[in-house]
Amino acid sequence: MNASLLHDFAHLEVGLRNVYDRALLQSLVVGEKHWLEDDPLRRLFPAPSRPNARNPNERTWTDVKNARIRAGGRRAHPGAIMAELTFGFWTMMSANRLENSVWPHLTQVFPPQTDREQYHLGLDDLRKARNRVAHHEPTTSAAAEQVLRRMQRYAQYVSPEFALHLKSTSTVRELIKQRP
Secondary structure (H helix, E strand, O other), rough: OOHHHHHHHHHHHHHHHHHHHHHHOOOOOOOOOOOOHHHHHHHHHOOOOOOOOOOOOHHHHHHHHHHHHHOOOOOOOHHHHHHHOOOHHHHHHHHHHHHHOOHHHHOOOOOOOHHHHHHHHHHHHHHHHHHHHOOOOOHHHHHHHHHHHHHHHHHHHOOOOOOOOOHHHHHHHHHHHHHH
């Protein structure tokens, strides 16, 4: 069951990161090629304006830096860098602290009136479920069904076609039917 859920989570993660990438590419100014470059990254994930203030985006910068290294260094393709970022990184994109920098770009690719807080809380619940599954915690049929329903809702943010693909390639419901 967990292996099948991880398969679905992997598809969802790729879909979300692609839609996030498409949204954040809209933030670029003349001369910039990708939002993972230093200047757009610092604009999207800004440092605090107060001197000596704790920087809530420091981890984001570090995550991108480490992903770039794992992907091959300074010349790494943005797609390779994004593939090295975690589901938690993509979940963080909708956090409250990014409401004025990242979220406005995401709203350009999401359905109108998407509520950031509800979106974030639901996606964070999926992140927690994904971590439980990845660490081989037992999964009940009811919990798996709930996770699948939520994944389908989030797949709709990517596209209706993507949601259909996720549903048609999932084997979780077949496994649930086979359980005693």
